[in-house]
Amino acid sequence: MNYSTIKKAVTCSLIAALGFTGAAQAQDTKVFGGRSQYRTWSIGVNGGITSPNVLVGGSNSFGRQVGLFEHPVREYYGINVRKQFSSWFGLQLDANRGRIFAHNQDGLTETASWPAAGADPNQTYQSAETDVQYAVSLNGVFQFATIDFLRRENAVNFYASVGFGLMAFNPVMYANNDATGTAWDNKGNWGQDPFNRDFQGDKDYSRTSFVPVGLGLKFKLSDRVALDLGYTMNFTDSRSLFGPVVGNTSSDKFSYTHAGLEFSLGSRDKEDLTWANPVATLYDELKDPELRNEVDALKQRVSALESTVEALSTDSDGDGVADKFDKCPNTPAGTQVDGSGCPIKFPEPDTASLSTGSYPNIQFEFDSSVLKTSSYPTLDQVSADLRESGATLTLEGNASEEGTEDYNYQLGLDRANSVKNYLVNSGVAADQVNVVSNGELKPVASNATEEGRQLNRNVQFKK
Template sequence: MKRSLTWVLGILTAVPLATMAQTTETTTPRAGLFGGSQQFRTVSIGVNAGVLMPTVPIGGSNDFTKWQLNYGYGAYVKWQALRFLGFRANFTGGKVKGDNSRELGNGNPPNRQYQSFETTLKWSGSLNAEFDVANINWLHKKPFALLYMSIGGGLAGYNPEVTTPGGVTTDYKPSGSIKEFFVPVGAGVKFRLSEALNLDLGYTMHFVDGDNFDGYNYNSPTKDKFSYAYVGLEFPLGSRSKPQLVWHNAPAVMYDDMVAQRDRLQAELAAQKEANAKVTGEMARLTADSDGDGVSDFFDKCPNTPQSEKVDGSGCPLPKDTVKPAPVKVIITEDDRRLVRDAIANLEFATGKSDIKPSSYASLDRVADLLIRKNLSLKLAGHTDNVGNDANNMRLSKDRAESVKAYLVGKGANPSRIEATGYGETQPIASNKTAAGRQKNRRVEFTLF
């Protein structure tokens, strides 16, 4: 029996080490952050071997004073529903032994009906919820180990045999196996050897709903229990291109996604800048106008045209018109002269100033319209009386003529066709000795031509 147990443990220890040596450099397939469970492997099977003991840390031993180690074996199928939660269907078998060779607390050997027991655990099946406590490695992106805890319920079939101090062995229940409900509570640590293999080290306590597991009831109010410590291998099923859900490190995936998105945006930005530079260069080439004729070099069929030269749409000079236009004869009618006379008669300035009074605007507007319509020229001559300084009178007459010109130009008349001159008091048309005469001498004469 010991040789068989040693052989099983040796196989379970050697295979992981050999697999680890071959797969530590394997690249883990990558899954997205919000891609759903279909991108992972969620179903796995496992086999294990270890030792069974008629004792647990919580509750101690059963009805015999000394417990022994004996071989055990097991297998399971697991479905990883969530990253931290899986459901595991377990099978466990083996033998559990104990005896009364240990002395009691008072130093006396126990005086009991049976000397030892051996229970054959023919089978035990349970459904467990397995909770992954932690698998995120903040130092590395790929987790290597995880801690887990499990709890569930199941049914065990076993056959106890008891041996008296005289060496007589009997079946506790000769008619057949005992079937009892039990609650398994366990913990363990799992190591990722590769994407195709995990190493599982675990310990499970089994609390039996009965006091018959060791074939003896020593007036104890507690029920029997046993434990199983094992080493095993877990094989995930499914496509090798998919990672295992249980090893999924969401923060690492989120970080990689953010880095990939940043790199992608930087590449797109660099490409956009390059495209913009090409467009800018092409626009500069299309809009360049070396000779300044208003036609870009790309379309200019006649480069180096002088800027003063008028050109067509292809940048070539327009044909010059050698025929001089016939002169247009402008006829000044009597109505035109009467309109000018009315403007002279209505023209009034502020006393001693060149400011035109608003009452003169209407007649000046008609003069401006006439100059525009017929393209006529106009000479304005300003005059004053002899009151005051001669130089001041000369300046005032010039300013009044210029004030009338500015008003007409402001209404749209051509300034090059209007001449404004001041004569001061040098050309009176009446005597300056009377007020009426001085009034006539203060005037601006309009001459059409």
């Protein structure tokens, strides 16, 4: 595969990844709350060694008959900034600099295809050291596996990366394989086509594009810090990375093996999206005793409700209210009745005895309108008071500030309707209960802390 094909494949892969990530994120927003509940930015530093060859093979200007691990290494280091778009994909900007060294086996030399001004055109060279002034690239980072995938918070992540970048470099060729002897150095003379013998230039570094392809492993050291171990193969678009060698027909390449630290940025109250595991969230019932107990309690309640279905279907006076909840049995046929089975023409009951201030707020979990079993005793008391007094009640649904204002308004309305459905199913007349939503506009506590946000996910009772 030539360099042009590699560039096209990388470009198509990044565009497809960004498009699929956008679609996946739109779906995640409905299920998991979206990126707003996570930290998505990180910055990292790294350092390591370079080698003038890559694991997939191929040839360079130097390196004939030299084993894969027989080249002396040189230092290389850099920084990176990453934006995480989902639990499996992010975009990372990398900036590196350092040196690369390459040499032939003893006795094997290369000849420069165009000598520096004043250099001996018959001189041969056995090694080269390249100074990389900078290498900047934009990379797509794919997290494709974790060792502890069924845990809510991962601790070890595998990743692969591919990208495209630009680098500036200057090679120096030496007569010996230990960077000694007569040297060829074109620094200060770069600027035009190096394969044109009559070229003139005044630049210290040549420039080329390159494609980095890497693999790595990350270890979570703390909530903010991760250890990054990686290996990157860099495929350049230059045949002069190690100097202009006669007969070199393929683009040069080198590898970078590194270790580094990555630091997560953002609010400490949010989870780092890099380590989030949405699949494990679906298995909470397998590992969360509190949730399992709640599910078991709901199953028992459903079983009890099923056993009373036959009794609830009995309506002796035919007024549409089951005998179990009919406070006015034997109502004459055709009489309009309320939810308690009593004629609507009866005098309005005294509502002064209903005190909403005595009822605690009904609390909900994050992004949920499902009633918790711990709320049932309060709701049963409210139902009994409403059926006894005939009073009316307003339910105000509220939400914390996660998500958009429109989404939180609907979430508050869903929570208020959940409470109303419970009361109506327990025998309260539907017209005794009104529902409104405040969304995120009337918090009872600060939304700056998780404790405050939990208190703001509620339904309040108002006259």
